Amino acid sequence: MSGSFFRLIFRNAWRHRLRSGLTVLGMVVAILAFGLLGTVVDAWYAGAEGAAANRLITRSSISLVFPLPLTYKDKIRAVDGVRDLSWANWFGGIYKEPKNFFAQFAVDGESYFRLYPEFVVPEAQMRDFLRDRKGCIVGRKLADTYGFKVGDTLTLKGTIYAGNWDFVVRGIYDGAKKGTDQSQMFLHWAYLNEVVKAKMPGRANNVGVFIAEVTGADQVAAVSRAIDAEFVNSRAETLTETEKAFQLGFVAMTEAIVVAIRIVSYLVIFIIMAVMANTMAMTARERTAEYATLKALGFSPGFVAAMICGESLMLAGAGGLIGIGLTFPVATAFAAKMGTLFPVFNVSQATVLLQAGCALTVGVVAALLPMRRVARLAIVDGLRAVA
Structure with a gap:
């Protein structure tokens, strides 16, 4: 049963190949951009993260x-x-x-x-x-x-x-x-x-x-x-502080830039979430009669809602995986292009986990409204949508 369920989800997800392909492409771009912007922020803090706990810096107060x-x-x-x-x-x-x-x-x-x-x-x-x-x-x-x-x-x-x-x-x-x-x-x-x-x-x-x-x-x-x-x-007179605090003092001078980059990275995710939500809403609306038929045949509202959620997660997951995979070579090329502007420019495990979490969140959130609508759909109302 589970194998048939996943095959059904896969076929539904790629029924409109152009729409699905563009949605996945948008997801790839969003996750890739999120990862690169996150790595830029990490690079800003690289000096502080690499500081030794037992080193002190003494400077003029x-x-x-x-x-x-x-x-x-x-x-x-x-x-x-x-x-x-x-x-x-x-x-x-x-x-x-x-x-x-x-x-x-x-x-x-x-x-x-x-x-x-x-x-x-x-x-x-x-x-x-x-x-x-x-x-x-x-x-x-x-x-x-x-x-x-x-x-x-x-x-x-x-x-x-x-x-x-x-x-x-x-x-x-x-x-x-x-x-x-x-x-x-x-x-x-x-x-x-x-x-x-x-x-x-x-x-x-x-x-x-x-x-x-x-x-x-x-x-x-x-x-x-x-x-x-x-x-x-x-x-x-002197001011003595830990090496980490000393490095963070330089970061604080450009804190507004760091905050702006963080905001932009999450704004990108919010935009692709809206795109995904629109895609899933269109999909659910087009298949209203199909969902009503499934419910008439005895399939539960939860089963039908799970189909929509699975389709959304499949599209978001595909885009997320490709985006994460591309982050590493693109980050390497970006670091080479920037020369010594970013002395340390490595994609961290935390960034990859955030990318995966964002892709999962987008997939779930985009499916919520269509799932709710289909779960509450009356069979008679759904069958009226048959052309």
Whole structure:
């Protein structure tokens, strides 16, 4: 009986092939768009999601654009609970054209990569980087995007630090896990400071942020307070927060965009739900006499309603499955096209589950009104629809 029931649903679903095909196509586009927009939102939060629970960022309490004296490192390192410490400056150079944007940080090479084990660099390349004051390390995605190879000279036009800066690619790092940002460039803070000291002495010996590794995640709050207490009433007071909170601060600057993308993604689903509902309403109206005949032959109202629901779920499911399947190659192509704009652009399991849930919801909701109408249909009224 169940096999016959599903065959009946299948034949009914494709009785009007053009209408059904266009409905499935619309569903494919909607689910695909929903998945891509969801992945864009995930990419916005990728930095925060990849943050370590035991890393703290110390910056100026006024704004990130105000530097901190390098001398703070000794006091921060002396705070109870701090296991390791490093520092970094945003470099902000332009590679050939302003559109070729990627993150560049001047770091204390040895300690920085010790604090970030997710950046995996071959030992030989790391040794070459540490020996070369003009050396730099780039991420695998960055290297693939611009064709960088070990030994290449990379020239950046300074914006914060004026002039043309030549660096030699001494290493290419890979991510220890899938969500690691592989589109950054790291250069020597000591080299940057040396040049700044010669050209702009007043800006020397300053850093953008300090990165502290805490002995345990349960000590994060206490260590944060202790670090900031060290510099109360100083000429450069500090704000210390978890790495995740620091990353979310950047997301908050574009929160309106993220909210708009979320709204659009669900609006797309709402539109296809209306299209599906219209399709099912037309189908039920055309088959009123058939449903009345089935009820006259003894089939229950529930059986007839189940046929409509099954047909709606079949169309929505077909579109949903194709849409989910297409999300992965389209997302890969989109990420390649965007270059380093989205450092991490992976379709998450949560996004796939949401896509499947949306397809199921559309199938059920679109069938509700036709199911209710057919279930309440009187046999006599239905038979009057016979041409």
